[in-house]
Amino acid sequence: MTLDYDTLMATTIVDLPLSYRDTETMLYALSIGFGRDPLDKNELPYVSETGGMVKTVPAFATVLIPDMFPPDLGWDYSQVLHAEQRLTLFRPLPPSGDLFIDKRIVEVFDRGPKLGAMVMFEADGRSAKDGTVLFTLGNTIIARGDGGFGGPNGKGPVPHRVPRREADLSCDLQTRPDQALLYRLTGDRNPLHADPNLARRVGFDAPILHGLCTYGVACHAILKTICAYDHTLISGLDARFSSPVMPGDTITTDMWQEGNIVSFQCSAKERGVIVLKNGKCTLSA
Numbered sequence: 001m002t003l004d005y006d007t008l009m010a011t012t013i014v015d016l017p018l019s020y021r022d023t024e025t026m027l028y029a030l031s032i033g034f035g036r037d038p039l040d041k042n043e044l045p046y047v048s049e050t051g052g053m054v055k056t057v058p059a060f061a062t063v064l065i066p067d068m069f070p071p072d073l074g075w076d077y078s079q080v081l082h083a084e085q086r087l088t089l090f091r092p093l094p095p096s097g098d099l100f101i102d103k104r105i106v107e108v109f110d111r112g113p114k115l116g117a118m119v120m121f122e123a124d125g126r127s128a129k130d131g132t133v134l135f136t137l138g139n140t141i142i143a144r145g146d147g148g149f150g151g152p153n154g155k156g157p158v159p160h161r162v163p164r165r166e167a168d169l170s171c172d173l174q175t176r177p178d179q180a181l182l183y184r185l186t187g188d189r190n191p192l193h194a195d196p197n198l199a200r201r202v203g204f205d206a207p208i209l210h211g212l213c214t215y216g217v218a219c220h221a222i223l224k225t226i227c228a229y230d231h232t233l234i235s236g237l238d239a240r241f242s243s244p245v246m247p248g249d250t251i252t253t254d255m256w257q258e259g260n261i262v263s264f265q266c267s268a269k270e271r272g273v274i275v276l277k278n279g280k281c282t283l284s285a
Contacts, residue, residue: 002146002149003073003117003149004149005151005152009105011073012102013102013104014100015101016066016103018064019097019098020064020096020097022096025095026054027185029043030047031213032059032213032220033175033220034046034057034220035048043229053095055229056093057220057231058089058219058223058231058237061089062085062087062212063186063187064099064101065123065125066187068123069141075145076143079144080141080144082141083240084139084156084238086137087136087236088136088236089235090133091132091134092232098128098129099126099127100126100128101124101125101126102123102124103123104121104123105119105120106121107119107120107154108152109154109155109156110147110149110153112148113147116142116144116145116147117147117151118140118142118155121137121139121140121141122138124136159240161278162277163258163263167265168257170254171224171252172250172251173217173224173250173251174248174249175245175247175250175251179248183213184210193209204244205246206247208244208246211241211244211245214241214275215276217251218264218276221251221264222253226255226283233284234282236280236282237279237281238279239277240277240279242274243268243273243274243275244275249268250269250270251266251269252266252267252269253265254266260283260284261280263280263281264276264281265279266279
């Protein structure tokens with residue numbers, strides 16, 4: 001089935017109700033490695049209500065949008081690749097909330113039969129109480145099997161460049177062998193992250209970690225290393241996915257701080273592979 005540009009550009013959903021509670025907030029934090037040391041007083045507020053209100057990891061917003069890129073848009077969903085993730089937070093997320101979600105496709109580029117189609121999505125999360133926009137998510141998706149449909153050419157936003165010098169700071173966070181099984185409970189049940197037979201059929205030795213879990217680990221590293229675990233300091237987090245992470249890999253996040261911008265890049269330490277690049281974290285003024 002060929003992609004239809006006009007149909008895609010008209011694809012919007014508004015006022016989709018969504019509620020979450022602190023159980024989902026804490027589960028997300030656990031799924032990206034918080035609470036590994038249950039006596040760590042800095043991480044305990046993210047995974048337990050002990051001592052007061054639960055803190056919310058800023059990247060939690062990425063799992064609050066159901067079907068951010070749905071499988072029924074006329075593309076070959078088996079060839080879809082999540083290329084970029086963007087997040088803008090207008091205020092810290094509460095540990096529980098009732099929201100309305102607005103979703104839209106903002107652009108579709110035809111890169112030709114060999115390179116596929118580039119589809120850019122956005123979604124807003126609004127407070128159900130007063131309509132205030134709490135966050136905006138952006139995704140760039142490459143539909144590798146759907147290029148050549150006759151749409152406009154384009155390259156999408158220019159990626160953020162990290163400095164060409166030694167990192168100012170670095171943080172190693174080891175993932176667990178069962179991390180993909182835990183992370184998938186936050187919403188993404190793609191069998192590629194759980195079924196060993198499927199993973200082998202598509203060329204992997206074992207199920208791979210979700211790209212958004214790697215993104216969450218990067219957020220964890222920045223919170224730990226730059227923000228002293230103050231979740232209110234992060235107002236933006238953008239990155240491009242460059243290579244899969246295998247559960248059990250140690251993710252090294254290198255960071256460069258220039259004013260309120262933290263550039264970052266993640267690699268799988270044991271394999272020497274860059275897994276997340278062009279990272280940009282915006283800190284609140």
